[in-house]
Amino acid sequence: MKSKAIIKAKKYDNIVRVKIRIPHPMLTKRQASMKGIRQDYITHIFATVNKRIVFDFRPTQSVSKYPTFKFAFKANGVKAGDILVLTWQTLLGETKHTSYAIQENDT
Amino acid sequence: MELKQIYVKLEHSSSKGRKMNRRSFISLAAISGASLPLIAQEITSAKKPEEANSVEEVLMLLFGNRKIVEDKSIQIKVPKVASHGGQVPISIKSSKEAKQIVVIAEENKKPLIGVFIVPKDAIIDYMLKFRITSDSRKTHVQIIIEDINGNLYRNKTNLKVQTAGGCEG
Numbered sequence: 001m002k003s004k005a006i007i008k009a010k011k012y013d014n015i016v017r018v019k020i021r022i023p024h025p026m027l028t029k030r031q032a033s034m035k036g037i038r039q040d041y042i043t044h045i046f047a048t049v050n051k052r053i054v055f056d057f058r059p060t061q062s063v064s065k066y067p068t069f070k071f072a073f074k075a076n077g078v079k080a081g082d083i084l085v086l087t088w089q090t091l092l093g094e095t096k097h098t099s100y101a102i103q104e105n106d107t
Numbered sequence: 108m109e110l111k112q113i114y115v116k117l118e119h120s121s122s123k124g125r126k127m128n129r130r131s132f133i134s135l136a137a138i139s140g141a142s143l144p145l146i147a148q149e150i151t152s153a154k155k156p157e158e159a160n161s162v163e164e165v166l167m168l169l170f171g172n173r174k175i176v177e178d179k180s181i182q183i184k185v186p187k188v189a190s191h192g193g194q195v196p197i198s199i200k201s202s203k204e205a206k207q208i209v210v211i212a213e214e215n216k217k218p219l220i221g222v223f224i225v226p227k228d229a230i231i232d233y234m235l236k237f238r239i240t241s242d243s244r245k246t247h248v249q250i251i252i253e254d255i256n257g258n259l260y261r262n263k264t265n266l267k268v269q270t271a272g273g274c275e276g
Contacts, residue, residue: 015230028238028240052226053226054226054229055226056223056224056225056226057221057222057223057224057235058221058222058223058224059220059221060157060217060219060220060221061157061217062212062215062217062219062220062221062237062238062240063220063221063235063236063237063238064193064194064195064236064237064238065193065238067235067236068234068235068236069233069234069235070198070232070233070234070235071230071232071233071234072230072232073226073228073229073230074228074229074230076228
C-alpha cells in the first residue's frame, strides 16, 4: 500500500515552520540483501517556495525509514496560500514531488 | 620483455655465485605484478563520504585536513535514552550563518547520516530522525557546521538506546 507524503506548513509572523514525512523505506544494504531486492534510499531532498530553495538535505542509508524532518525559513515575501513544492530523488534514479499550500497560523 | 627472457638474463648475470632461484623469481614477479593494479585502483576510485567506514575517513573526504573548532553554542537536542534505535530524533539549532551542516553518528557502520546544504535566509532549526546501526547501547553524535567563511565548528553529544542495534543494522 503506497502512502502519501505528509506536509504541514504554517506561517507565524515572519517565519514559516514546516514538518514533512516522505513515504520511503530507506533500505540499508543489509536490509536489501535480506529481502533479496536492490538497495534504494533517498539521496536528495529539497523544498522550494516561489522558485526559492528553502530546504536541501542529502541523506544516507542511516536516515530512518519514512524520513521525517522539521525545518523553518524566513518568510521574506512568502504569503499564506503560496505553494511549497517538495521533491526527492532516490538512489535508483526515481524523482518524485508533492506540493502543499502554506497556511496562516490561526492562534 | 618476456618473463622467460628476464629469468635467463638474471641467471647469467649473477656473477657472485648466487643464482636466483626459479621459485623466488616467480614469487617476486607475482608480487610486483599484483601490486600494480591495486595501486591504480586506489588512485582512480574516489570513495564517497557515505561509504566511509570511520569518522576520520568521513571528515577527511569532506573537509580534508582543515581544522575543526569545538563550539558549545551549537544546540543539539537528543533524548537521553532513545526508545527505538531505528527512529532517533535529533534537533539542531544555531545562530551561525552556515553553508552546510554535517551530521555524524560515531558508532554507526557508516558514520555519515546526512548533510544539510543551508540556503540563503535560512534559519538553522532542523529536526531529523536517524537510525543507529551499531550493536553498542551508547552512541555519540557529532554536528559540524561550515559557515560562509569556510570555518568549521563542531559540537558533540551522546545518547543511550534501549534496544541495542535497533533491528535496523
